Amino acid sequence: MRGGENKFTLKSYKKLFESLYPQLCVFAYKYLNDLELSKDFVQEVFLKVWEDKISFKNENHATGFFYKSVKNKCLNYLKSKQYKTTERYELANLEDYETEEFYMTEAVTIETTAVIEKAINKLPEKAAQVIRLSIEDYTNNEIANKLSISINTVKDHKKVAYRKLRSFLSFLTVK
Known part of the structure; x- marks a missing residue:
């Protein structure tokens, strides 16, 4: 936990979860092409942040942290021996998924889509x-x-x- 930063209350954490969870699942799906696994990974990231009592300067820092954590979890899985031995096909361009450009493009697209969807609602x-x-x-x-x-x-x-x-x-x- 970093000094001088805001701690999550259960209420604020729940609000953050509700606002980010759908977008993060879509984001993870871009890497994994498996919705259930994507949901599991996003939940695991949220759980780890809660258990470790990680705090953030503000909501933007939290959002960035969650996106990067989900990305890393997905990439680690795709690189894992378990994935390579259980999947019949090999992920064509894992290197492309690791680029900052892919990450930023997907994150911005998903966040923008969420903002537009909220406006349409x-x-x-x-x-x-x-x-x-x-x-x-x-x-x-x-x-x-x-x-x-x-x-x-x-x-x-x-x-x-x-x-x-x-x-x-x-x-x-x-x-």
């Missing part, structure tokens, strides 16, 4: 449905047919959604 239900379908490359006609609404209603939902999303996500713009 704040939208009215129909507007959120329209935006999700739009993100999945559905055309306005396809969205209208799928949701049994008119094309003009689709366009109106998009306008409302984009306006609200700009507001919700304004903190992401460079000034």
